[in-house]
Amino acid sequence: MRRVPALLVCVLAALLSAKPAWGADFAIDLKVKTGKAAQIAHAHKAGIGSKPERRPVLEIKAGQRVHAQWQLRCSAAAQPVKDVLIHFFVVREKKTGQAALPRLDKTVTVESALSMDFKAGAKTDGELDFVLDKAGVYLVRLETRGAGAGSETYAALDVIVH
Amino acid sequence: MRRRWLPLIVLALCWAAAPARAEHADIDLRVMRVDSATGESLAEASASADTEPPQGGLHPRPLFKTRINQPLVLQFFLTNRYPHGEKPAVRVRYFIVREAKIGQKNVPDLSQGTVTAGCFTLNMKPHARVGSRVAFTIKKPGLYLLRVQTENTDSDHEHFSAIDLEVK
Numbered sequence: 001m002r003r004v005p006a007l008l009v010c011v012l013a014a015l016l017s018a019k020p021a022w023g024a025d026f027a028i029d030l031k032v033k034t035g036k037a038a039q040i041a042h043a044h045k046a047g048i049g050s051k052p053e054r055r056p057v058l059e060i061k062a063g064q065r066v067h068a069q070w071q072l073r074c075s076a077a078a079q080p081v082k083d084v085l086i087h088f089f090v091v092r093e094k095k096t097g098q099a100a101l102p103r104l105d106k107t108v109t110v111e112s113a114l115s116m117d118f119k120a121g122a123k124t125d126g127e128l129d130f131v132l133d134k135a136g137v138y139l140v141r142l143e144t145r146g147a148g149a150g151s152e153t154y155a156a157l158d159v160i161v162h
Numbered sequence: 163m164r165r166r167w168l169p170l171i172v173l174a175l176c177w178a179a180a181p182a183r184a185e186h187a188d189i190d191l192r193v194m195r196v197d198s199a200t201g202e203s204l205a206e207a208s209a210s211a212d213t214e215p216p217q218g219g220l221h222p223r224p225l226f227k228t229r230i231n232q233p234l235v236l237q238f239f240l241t242n243r244y245p246h247g248e249k250p251a252v253r254v255r256y257f258i259v260r261e262a263k264i265g266q267k268n269v270p271d272l273s274q275g276t277v278t279a280g281c282f283t284l285n286m287k288p289h290a291r292v293g294s295r296v297a298f299t300i301k302k303p304g305l306y307l308l309r310v311q312t313e314n315t316d317s318d319h320e321h322f323s324a325i326d327l328e329v330k
Contacts, residue, residue: 086284106201112294116284117248128280130296 024077024118028155030070030142034060041155046143052099056157062135066159068110070142073123080119085145087113090130093139096158102139109138118147132161186244187211187321191237191310193226196297198233209323214311218267225264225326226308231299236278238310238323239293242286252286253313255279256294261307264326270307277306286315300329 028043039056060066072086090110091102104111110130116122132138138161143154194206207226212219228234240254258277259270272279278298284290300306306329311322 106196107199108201108295109297110295112280112282112292112296114254114282114284114292115290117287122285124282124284126280126282128294128296129276129278131278131298133299 024081024147024151025075026118026144026147026151026153027073027075028070028142028153030068030140030155030157032058032066032068032140032157032159034058034064034066039157041140041157043153043155045150046152046154047150052097053156055097057096057160058157059160059162060132062161063131063133065129065131067127067129068140069125069127070155071123071125072142072144074118074120077118077120080117081147081151082117083115084118084147085113085115086124086126086142087111087145088126088128088142090132090138090140090159092134093137093158096137096160098137098139101141132159135161137161186242186315186317187312188239188241188243189310189321189323190239191308191323191325192235193308193325193327194235194237195228196233196235201235201297203235207325209325211321211323213319213321215319218265219322219324223265223324223326225328227328227330228300229330230301230303233297234299235295235297236308237293237295239291240310240312240321242288242290244286244315244317245288248285248287249315250285251283252315253281253283254292254310255281255313256296256308256310258298258300258306258308258327261305261326264305264328266307269309300327303329305329 026043030041032039039058041056044053091108093102116124138159141156144152189211192206192208194203196203207224209224212221257279261270277300282292306327309324312320
């Protein structure tokens with residue numbers, strides 16, 4: 001895989017995060033299920049000063065196939081917000097409700113992303129399957145990146161694998 | 163939110179676009195056997211974009227040989243090269259499904275079950291990108307098709323990339 005110098009990455013990330021705040025609002029439904037058990041999480045605003053949310057918890061057995069499904073919709077935007085990254089991941093964490101995001105490295109279970117422009121009413125959805133073979137606690141999270149200050153939004157839940 | 167390293171896929175999607183080609187989509191599809199502790203690739207196969215029709219595309223598929231229960235990762239990046247505006251509700255679908263023989267032209271029926279699968283629907287503007295990295299294992303020996311494909315592009319053809327897996 002091609003590698004990007006760390007400095008270039010930082011510059012790109014800074015450019016993305018430096019967008020003016022247009023005040024876009026996003027609604028998210030993130031559903032995770034296995035068999036008959038399911039949990040759903042909804043949108044929270046991210047950023048400095050935002051209150052940590054209490055995440056839903058889904059308990060499953062190791063080796064069960066898990067289905068994640070989401071829809072993200074721009075419910076309001078004063079102006080179109082360009083090049084928003086919709087980022088989904090499943091990663092191991094230390095405990096349920098952990099405030100700090102785990103580091104995403106090559107051991108991540110699932111990670112996906114897509115880029116899209118959003119005006120009010122625009123939406124994207126996704127679904128995928130994965131298997132958690134090892135017992136532990138996992139964070140399932142869908143988030144925006146590059147939506148602008150005050151508009152970054154996420155939905156998240158925890159999965160306990162026995 | 164605590165600062166942290168940006169993940170691999172985010173980095174790749176922020177990456178400057180590659181030079182334009184005549185194709186409407188660039189696809190970089192990989193399957194890797196990985197170290198379960200570090201995620202580092204120990205062996206891999208890769209494929210690029212092909213088109214349908216004709217059924218099965220124009221190019222032969224790479225073959226990746228592995229064993230049951232080995233930790234594997236599929237990874238793809240798809241970049242839209244269609245330059246003439248946004249296409250609404252385009253789907254990007256990936257899957258791993260059992261197939262009857264290596265290089266078979268038709269896609270097996272996904273309703274009969276997949277090893278793993280995913281689908282994203284988005285309004286796809288020029289240079290839009292979609293990517294995924296999914297860890298998986300295959301429990302049963304056999305032949306499998308790993309494929310990522312576009313759907314609903316309102317075009318006379320769709321793009322895909324595919325790799326055959328031989329699991330012993």
